[in-house]
Amino acid sequence: MAVTRTFSIIKPDATRRNLTGAVTKMLEDAGLRVVASKRIHMSREQAEGFYAVHKDRPFFGELVDFMISEPVVVQVLEGEDAVKRNRDAMGATNPAEAADGTIRKEHALSIGENSVHGSDSDDNAKIEIDYFFQPEEIVG
Ligand code: RTP
Ligand code: MG
Numbered sequence: 001m002a003v004t005r006t007f008s009i010i011k012p013d014a015t016r017r018n019l020t021g022a023v024t025k026m027l028e029d030a031g032l033r034v035v036a037s038k039r040i041h042m043s044r045e046q047a048e049g050f051y052a053v054h055k056d057r058p059f060f061g062e063l064v065d066f067m068i069s070e071p072v073v074v075q076v077l078e079g080e081d082a083v084k085r086n087r088d089a090m091g092a093t094n095p096a097e098a099a100d101g102t103i104r105k106e107h108a109l110s111i112g113e114n115s116v117h118g119s120d121s122d123d124n125a126k127i128e129i130d131y132f133f134q135p136e137e138i139v140g
Contacts, residue, residue: 005035005138006082006119007128012070013113015039020073023116026103027077030089036076036129036138042068050131059112066112074132078140083125086118 010023024034042050047067054060079085091102095114098105108114119125129138 001080003078003080004082004122004125005076005078005129006032006086006125007117007132008075008077008086008119009067009117010073010075011113011115011117012066012072013109014107014115015072016070017107019107019115023103023107024073024075026106027075027086027089030079030085032077032079032082032085032089034075035078035140036133037073038132038137039071039073040132041071044068050128062112076129076133076138083119083122087120090116090118 008027010020014020014023020039024037028034044064047064048055051060051063051067054063057063077086089103091098091104091108093104093114094111095104095108096111098108103116104114108116119128
């Protein structure tokens with residue numbers, strides 16, 4: 001299987017509870033390597049642009065408000081089949097439906113405050129990585 005990259009966000013509910021390390025450990029234990037990482041406080045414009053695909057969904061306003069409420073940690077993760085590997089480690093969007101041992105089962109508070117974001121395709125991973133990182137910030 002090919003080594004690929006994906007994009008991850010440790011969301012405000014997790015950074016607020018000092019879970020950056022705990023979440024990152026679960027990603028590493030799943031076979032992913034952090035090849036770029038930074039803590040940022042997203043602007044409203046940045047969050048609206050990032051989630052533009054969801055702009056017509058009823059939860060869009062709530063999602064943007066949440067994502068700018070506190071700092072987040074944005075990361076580039078590398079590993080075999082990284083997009084799927086990361087989403088398997090994250091678990092279902094709704095923590096009530098997430099499998100045992102997943103990040104969202106362990107840590108998420110609700111369907112909105114669900115601790116992590118992960119790209120859902122290789123194409124979106126590239127777009128999302130480019131949205132937050134300059135090439136020289138990624139050290140493989
Ligand atoms: P993500 O994009 O964050 O990795 O999560 P996902 O693919 O599992 O979920 P997606 O459908 O892309 O939704 C993006 C984020 O929007 C929030 N959400 N809230 N209140 C709601 O019904 C609702 N549904 C989704 C979640 O924070 C979700 O991760
Ligand atoms: Mg998604």
